[in-house]
Amino acid sequence: KNQVEQSPQSLIILEGKNCTLQCNYTVSPFSNLRWYKQDTGRGPVSLTIMTFSENTKSNGRYTATLDADTKQSSLHITASQLSDSASYICVVSYLGGYNKLIFGAGTRLAVHP
């Protein structure tokens, strides 16, 4: 069964600290993996998209990694800011299933001053 699992479910950190969010998937055949940021009451906004051959991709203070062998991805946030408080959703797309994306439940991050 195609699944995407994220951990932790929620996380609280202090402003300025770093954090890493995890994503494990069993989606096959794999096409690409995306990380989205979703502010409360808003739609998800794309942070990164990685294909099978990409190990890491950065977007400002956000760095995503992908290990296609172990089917794991991580999103590292550096020097967190209050505006980073949001849900971070890992999404995996599989070949032949265009836009039949498999969404994780998300990690809720709260950055406190």
Place this chain on the structure above:
Amino acid sequence: DAGVTQSPTHLIKTRGQQVTLRCSPKSGHDTVSWYQQALGQGPQFIFQYYEEEERQRGNFPDRFSGHQFPNYSSELNVNALLLGDSALYLCASSLVPGKSGANVLTFGAGSRLTVL
């Protein structure tokens, strides 16, 4: 350049009623997908429209139906509302498969539906 716009932003209905949600895709996009996001969960794919036809469908009953207009805007209709239909309904637009950049989904802010 306007992104994806959805209306209404919030609405309240009672069980058994019908609801229509609307979506205007990002300029230049021709494909619209609809998702249901329950509280604390990730979005679940409902269906996708391209060239005014439903192209793919997720695991949702026939009470959920849609339409795409010639200007690429779309509607989601839900009949015989149940309490469990309460959710954030997201619309996402993209380019048709095969076009450069077709992988990129742009989401709207969503329509929050509460069924009492």
